[in-house]
Amino acid sequence: MTKNQIYSINGPVVTVKNAVDFHMLEMVYVGKQKLLGEVISISKEKTTIQVYEVTTGIVPGEPVYPTGEPISALLGPGLLTNIFDGIERPLKEIAKEEGIYIPTGSDVEPLDKTKKWDVKITVKKDDLLKFGQIYATIQETDMIEHRLMVPKGFDGRVIEVKKSGTYTLFDCIVKTEDTHGNVYELNLTQKWPIKTARPVFQRLPISKPLISGQRVIDTLFPIAKGGTAAVPGGFGTGKTMMQHQFAKWCDADIIIYVGCGERGNEMTQVLEEFGELIDPRTNKLLLDRTVLIANTSNMPVAAREASIYTGVTIAEYYRDMGYHVAVMADSTSRWAEALREISGRLEEMPAEEGFPAYLPSRIAQFYERAGYMETLNHAESSVTIIGAVSPQGGDFSEPVTQNTKRFVRSFWALDKQLAYARHYAAINWNTSYSEYVLDLTKWYDQNVGLSFLTNRKEIMAVLAEENKLLEIAKLIGADILPDDQKLIIEIGKVIRYGFLQQNAFHKDDTYVPLEKQNLMMAVILYLYDKAKHYIEEGKSLNLLLETSIFDQVIKMKYDVPNDQLDQFDQYYKSIDRTIKRIK
Known part of the structure; x- marks a missing residue:
């Protein structure tokens, strides 16, 4: 037996x-x-x-x-541009060999072991190699140089080195010998357990923003390189679209997109669109610096859990080469539901809403793998994690959203009403927050100007005041409010439509540099200041509203090209002329 x-x-x-x-x-x-x-x-x-x-x-x-x-991930050249399932099986190769459905027990290799790579070996005989040290480089895509690092347990003195040239994945290119006389062969790959974080030399303080060109994020609710963010939102609020836009424009070197438990047709659309997106930095395909992991809702439920860990392991691998990596997880709610299903089958004692009692610790373990690091080869790099959350019925009080909130420092709450009003990005400025502003203060002061955070603070104050006044206006009507309070509502409208709302299809509005964001805030606040003085002199707000100055300021996001920022000077003159004319 x-x-x-x-x-x-x-x-x-x-x-x-x-x-x-x-x-x-x-x-x-x-x-x-x-x-x-x-x-x-x-x-x-x-x-x-x-x-x-x-x-x-x-x-x-x-x-x-x-x-x-x-359970380990095979790491090596060929990861970029590829599409894997949750357990790192290459979907394109499976489709070629087996058809559109993945057969059970499929053992297709994650990476193409027959492809030849042009390898440049950077070590010589008698060099001492340590874990994490770079021993060869490969131009994986036009944009990304793949750096081969010594795997764990392969330390030692180099006793044999092949010449630089073309090799396949499992060809030995360097041999090392440790102090006990054990000989190790280094090829173009290594394996790493997906549930174990890759070690680093040290974790560094967070100090640089991950710039996305999306004003509501960069200005109001920034995320740092090495930071974490949650994007909670109900069905149709634009979680996937926002992650697309972020992936396309953020200044990370590598993008890892994990589609975890999403609908098959939506995931197909994501994969097709990613394949067509042009990287604005290089005018080449964005896929050249992207790894896609697709684990749709009709795939085995247990593999959803693995997909999250596979994605973050690949991210850490590229981080250790010295790259800044952004991980998009869409969505962690489906991952939590997989945990709940397996926990139920194991007959474990359920906690809130049937989720297992260890849900918070699993969420924490995932987000803890983000960070700004000094790697073992002393490069500075980062993994930034942005996790979408899909609370049922848009209820942010459910366990996955609440536990995620405990472990992330940026919270971008998507609002159904904003989404239905075609307000992109549909981030609700009243319920969202970022704890990175203090960490990034020095960077903003040095790179954008001392006025940036002052302007941000004033914009936030106007939005908070506008929110209170709109609640009052709902009860008693806006007409009863005095002119100074009506002005706050009008300026709030300028901020919402002219600054927070963005057009992803407009060449100058799809991505906005920080300098332009600051100048836009300055113009809006100048209009507010001048209008406030105008009202304090006893003049009527209605006369000012009848001019086109408010609409003119709203449209500046389209009218000022990103490379002609000196045109903002015209707005100050226009505001002064308009107020002088009606006095």
């Missing part, structure tokens, strides 16, 4: 009785089809395995094969 036989099957959860040769978090192959699984619980009586593939067709009595190693 074969040992390690399947005893019971409950969806993606499989148990083995009286097994002794399994370890926690070990990767195993389940059944005759060799489905990929992971050991998640061990007791004296039984071992529990979660299977990352559909278990239809397997029966009790089939064998389970241990591997002795954890």
